[in-house]
Amino acid sequence: MALYGGIEGGGTKFVCAVGTGPGDLREIRFPTTSPEETIARAVTFFRQVREPIVAIGIASFGPIDPNPTSPTFGYVTTTPKPGWANTDFAGEVHRALGVPVGFDTDVNVAALGEYRWGAAQGLDTFIYLTVGTGLGGGGMVNGRLIHGMMHPEMGHIRIPHDWQADPYPGACPYHGDCLEGLTCGPAIEGRWGQPGETLPPDHPAWELEAHYLALGLVNFILPLSPQRIIMGGGVMAQAHLFPRIRARVRQLLNGYVKTPQITEEIEEYIVPPALGNRSGVLGAIALAEMVAKGQMPGVGA
Numbered sequence: 001m002a003l004y005g006g007i008e009g010g011g012t013k014f015v016c017a018v019g020t021g022p023g024d025l026r027e028i029r030f031p032t033t034s035p036e037e038t039i040a041r042a043v044t045f046f047r048q049v050r051e052p053i054v055a056i057g058i059a060s061f062g063p064i065d066p067n068p069t070s071p072t073f074g075y076v077t078t079t080p081k082p083g084w085a086n087t088d089f090a091g092e093v094h095r096a097l098g099v100p101v102g103f104d105t106d107v108n109v110a111a112l113g114e115y116r117w118g119a120a121q122g123l124d125t126f127i128y129l130t131v132g133t134g135l136g137g138g139g140m141v142n143g144r145l146i147h148g149m150m151h152p153e154m155g156h157i158r159i160p161h162d163w164q165a166d167p168y169p170g171a172c173p174y175h176g177d178c179l180e181g182l183t184c185g186p187a188i189e190g191r192w193g194q195p196g197e198t199l200p201p202d203h204p205a206w207e208l209e210a211h212y213l214a215l216g217l218v219n220f221i222l223p224l225s226p227q228r229i230i231m232g233g234g235v236m237a238q239a240h241l242f243p244r245i246r247a248r249v250r251q252l253l254n255g256y257v258k259t260p261q262i263t264e265e266i267e268e269y270i271v272p273p274a275l276g277n278r279s280g281v282l283g284a285i286a287l288a289e290m291v292a293k294g295q296m297p298g299v300g301a
């Protein structure tokens, strides 16, 4: 049987898997070190698989070049992560394994995983956000993963910041108090002096967190009109954030959007990923399958 390979390449850890879907994945995980060492480790994992692997899908941290007509398609481009800027990630994997390699952002690929097997099945316009060490967003519009000029960078939108209520300047090295800068895990720790995991559910940190995240969501809901918003990542493991965010989104929209998703079924509109923390690696498998079938471009396809 033909298998697909998936790589979820994160800034701190790599997950590599082979299989065909949620029921049969074999996977390993290891820390992200230098590009040479980390990519070699992934390649070694795939070489040890006995069955033929017909294509690889990569979900990469970024920024990346996802444009198949660009000479740097498949590269991690301008990342601040030491050693990784201008790394030909997909090209290295393609040359080592001799199979076509699909390549997209970690969040676009996680969105694809949720589209194929999870909370976005049957939808054509939705977004997937992860709130953790940073805030990333991807998704589909009209059935296509969002690309355009580069790829979405939803974490870096600007939202209102009341400096009197919250004097914390923000954690983003580029913007300070952008959405990511105000809501990511390091921002919670920077503002309150202790990591989010150690703050109880009734701590004021969480109302503020929900307020900022809801401001971000309404700024995605209004221009994109997503049919669903999926929110994952370490910060969203605090399940009590969901009802707070939903209530705040309704408040901020203030009756203007009167779809059933907002007025009646918001519990099914702003949701955690159905695939848990496996959206990325499963999306990479789905991407590999699409590249193998000629439904998506890939390096060497």
Ligand code: ZN
Binding pocket: 155, 156, 172, 173, 174, 175, 176, 178, 179, 180, 181
């Ligand atoms: Zn920013």
